[in-house]
Amino acid sequence: MTSQSRRYHITTFGCQMNKADSERMAGVLEDMGFIWSEAPEQADVVLYNTCTIRDNAEQKVYSYLGRQAKRKHQQPDLTLIVAGCVAQQEGESLLRRVPELDLVMGPQHANRLKDLLEQVFNGNQVVATEPVHIFEDITKPRRDSEVTAWVNVIYGCNERCTYCVVPNVRGVEQSRTPEAIRAEMETLGQQGFKEVTLLGQNIDAYGRDLPGSTPEGRHLHTLTDLLYFVHDVPSIERIRFATSHPRYFTERLIAACAELPKVCEHFHIPFQSGDNDILKAMSRGYTHERYRRIIDTIRRYMPDAAISADAIVGFPGETEEQFQHTMDLVEDIGFDLLNTAAYSPRPGTPAAAWDNQLSEEEKSDRLQRINHLVSIKAAERSQRYFDRVEEVLVEVQNSKDPNQVMGRTRGNRLTFFTGDIAELKGQLVKVKITEVRAFSLTGEAVGVAQAVPVGV
Numbered sequence: 001m002t003s004q005s006r007r008y009h010i011t012t013f014g015c016q017m018n019k020a021d022s023e024r025m026a027g028v029l030e031d032m033g034f035i036w037s038e039a040p041e042q043a044d045v046v047l048y049n050t051c052t053i054r055d056n057a058e059q060k061v062y063s064y065l066g067r068q069a070k071r072k073h074q075q076p077d078l079t080l081i082v083a084g085c086v087a088q089q090e091g092e093s094l095l096r097r098v099p100e101l102d103l104v105m106g107p108q109h110a111n112r113l114k115d116l117l118e119q120v121f122n123g124n125q126v127v128a129t130e131p132v133h134i135f136e137d138i139t140k141p142r143r144d145s146e147v148t149a150w151v152n153v154i155y156g157c158n159e160r161c162t163y164c165v166v167p168n169v170r171g172v173e174q175s176r177t178p179e180a181i182r183a184e185m186e187t188l189g190q191q192g193f194k195e196v197t198l199l200g201q202n203i204d205a206y207g208r209d210l211p212g213s214t215p216e217g218r219h220l221h222t223l224t225d226l227l228y229f230v231h232d233v234p235s236i237e238r239i240r241f242a243t244s245h246p247r248y249f250t251e252r253l254i255a256a257c258a259e260l261p262k263v264c265e266h267f268h269i270p271f272q273s274g275d276n277d278i279l280k281a282m283s284r285g286y287t288h289e290r291y292r293r294i295i296d297t298i299r300r301y302m303p304d305a306a307i308s309a310d311a312i313v314g315f316p317g318e319t320e321e322q323f324q325h326t327m328d329l330v331e332d333i334g335f336d337l338l339n340t341a342a343y344s345p346r347p348g349t350p351a352a353a354w355d356n357q358l359s360e361e362e363k364s365d366r367l368q369r370i371n372h373l374v375s376i377k378a379a380e381r382s383q384r385y386f387d388r389v390e391e392v393l394v395e396v397q398n399s400k401d402p403n404q405v406m407g408r409t410r411g412n413r414l415t416f417f418t419g420d421i422a423e424l425k426g427q428l429v430k431v432k433i434t435e436v437r438a439f440s441l442t443g444e445a446v447g448v449a450q451a452v453p454v455g456v
Helices: 016-031 055-074 085-090 092-097 107-121 166-170 178-190 223-230 251-259 276-281 288-301 320-333 360-385
Strands: 007-012 045-050 079-084 103-105 126-128 148-155 195-200 238-242 266-268 306-313 337-342 389-397 404-408 414-418 428-436 440-448
Touching: 007 016, 016 045, 016 079, 016 107, 016 148, 016 195, 045 055, 045 085, 055 079, 079 085, 079 107, 085 092, 085 103, 085 107, 092 103, 103 107, 107 126, 148 178, 178 195, 178 223, 195 223, 223 238, 223 251, 251 288, 276 288, 276 320, 288 320, 306 320, 306 360, 320 360, 337 360, 360 428, 389 414, 389 440, 414 428
Parallel strands: 007 045, 045 079, 079 103, 103 126, 148 195, 195 238, 266 306, 306 337, 414 440
Antiparallel strands: 389 404, 389 428, 404 414, 428 440
């Protein structure tokens, strides 16, 4: 069978970094002549890009793999790949558990997929989890959207949060050069993309590992400098960035976001806990007071900015009073969106070995209570949009109502309104908001917005 007629399927679990990696790997496979298949059962190459942050994502991977492993007994030329963080963490032991696997590859190897697959097609079973210097990207990702795109700016993470496997599986921080990032964004602009999200596991660390500093000792390359450097890329009309770490979030960065018209007023800054002793046990390196000061500063510069975050409840040793401190923080700040999780012990992390684990019942109870509060606060935050005109970047047709299109405000709120996707895809549309819900809005188009002039 020639590669022209061969089909591939990728299932992605987990974070935006994984989605970006999957787009890159899809790009590699399409360069090799493979064709995308929506159904894994009809694909000749099946790739699971995995996540170890939560236990249920990991278990799901094993159940999916089991199905494909059975299929491989009937179709020996099926190629099975596990990529991403579970692959990095489990390595060879994955092959012992699922001997039908052809390739196990960590996230740092995403750009090497072609070489690794060639080894597989030559009859080898391959494990690629050794640390590597990440090669500058020359593959063109197969983007899942035609309007918005991810651009990796820094790989890896040097933090050592006690609950997190990311540093073990994604390696040390490696920043791409500003020139390479800008070149990728320019290509995206030429291809018609309108919005770029700059991505990093800890994006505020961007540039620390790049050479060069000023006579005053300041790094030449920071996230703030990068925003100024890429801001005038033609045709890109919106810029976002994620994920931020409160330890490195500066007023200089906030001021730049307020000053640069293309940078959206939306900040994703995980706080994880509202209790200082728990934050210390997590090795987060800041206090809840410091976190609150960051949010106050953002709102001083941009009163309407949308704030989203991540929080963990039921961390080992968390008392009811400490949990209440997290609830207080959620109550006081009023997040537009909060991703919550009950703590789940990850292999190889310090917190997993502690003997003060909470019961599943207690963790589940706290998760329900915080989620209830999050919905109330998000609904309150949504009220400010009622009757306002918001700029919405149209992305797709509403899958539940073909007469409606869906897009996002600058504050990242999902917004639906009546319109023709063929006409409006990729357009910035002024929408008057007529209906508000906790996490989405509905409105009526009142006109097409003007693009941000290049060079502003």
